[in-house]
Amino acid sequence: GAGVSQSPRYKVAKRGQDVALRCDPISGHVSLFWYQQALGQGPEFLTYFQNEAQLDKSGLPSDRFFAERPEGSVSTLKIQRTQQEDSAVYLCASSLAPGDSEAFFGQGTRLTVV
Amino acid sequence: GNSVTQMEGPVTLSEEAFLTINCTYTATGYPSLFWYVQYPGEGLQLLLKATKADDKGSNKGFEATYRKETTSFHLEKGSVQVSDSAVYFCALSGGSYIPTFGRGTSLIVHP
Numbered sequence: 482g483a484g485v486s487q488s489p490r491y492k493v494a495k496r497g498q499d500v501a502l503r504c505d506p507i508s509g510h511v512s513l514f515w516y517q518q519a520l521g522q523g524p525e526f527l528t529y530f531q532n533e534a535q536l537d538k539s540g541l542p543s544d545r546f547f548a549e550r551p552e553g554s555v556s557t558l559k560i561q562r563t564q565q566e567d568s569a570v571y572l573c574a575s576s577l578a579p580g581d582s583e584a585f586f587g588q589g590t591r592l593t594v595v
Numbered sequence: 596g597n598s599v600t601q602m603e604g605p606v607t608l609s610e611e612a613f614l615t616i617n618c619t620y621t622a623t624g625y626p627s628l629f630w631y632v633q634y635p636g637e638g639l640q641l642l643l644k645a646t647k648a649d650d651k652g653s654n655k656g657f658e659a660t661y662r663k664e665t666t667s668f669h670l671e672k673g674s675v676q677v678s679d680s681a682v683y684f685c686a687l688s689g690g691s692y693i694p695t696f697g698r699g700t701s702l703i704v705h706p
Contacts, residue, residue: 485638514693523599523684523696524639537693572639580692586631586639 483507485587487573493593494563502558502590506575513556514584515548516572524572530556531579563594597622601685601697608675608704616670616700618659618685626689628652628661628668633682633699642670642683680704 486505494500506513511532516524517540526540532553541548545564550556560567570591574584602617620628630642630652643652648663657672668685685697 512692516696521698523698526693526695529693574639574694583641583644584694585641588636588638 485573485575485585487571487587487590489590490588491591491593493595496564496594497562498594499559499561500563500592502560502571502592504556504558504573504575504587506554506556506573507577507585508554509577510575510585511553511578512576512584513550514574514576515556515558516574517542518570518572518589520569527558527571560592563592565594568592568594597626597687597689597695599685599687599695599697601683601700604682604699604701606700606702608702610677610704610706611674612704614670614672614675614679614702616683616685616702618668618670618697620666620668620685620687622666622687622689624690625663626687628659629686629688629694630657630659630668630670631684631686631696633684635681639684675702675704677704677706 513530515527518524529537530550545561547559570589572589574586576584598621627646629644631639632642643654645652645661651660682699684699686694688694
């Protein structure tokens, strides 16, 4: 596609519900990143994929967070048993190759846990 | 670890005023430095970048110079427009190639 696409754009979840957020990176991009952006803050790194390999998941805040990219293209970020503190915008970015300096961002998914 | 500190906003200016948004960083080695912009309702877009010391990145009238001696990458524009109103993020990418962001500075430009 023309850019990074994320869905849904908005998600309201009841506390304790599981959610799945989808990211379609730019076709052919090897690197994929997930970030969490709280209101008024900058993006905080969650996890990084190079093709289907998850090379860094040091930013995932708890074991309730899980990400996958099974075929090296589309990625899904799953949050189990959502809590109110999970409310944030979740951003996905991709870049052409490892070390390629420009990351292209999607518009994000705004998650609200009530 | 890597970190980025940028001035708090909002920065409020009149059209055609001079803009400076300060950014300093902490990193090991020689990171690449970036400014991203987020317009209302849109995703982050790369505004400019610099990959080594003394490099100047520029785009759309914005400039920033990579200053290793002061570990800074301040964003400047000589004459802002209403359409420049957005949130600006300073970022760095070091050896791990995972971009680290500052908390963002909101710019509001009045006609």
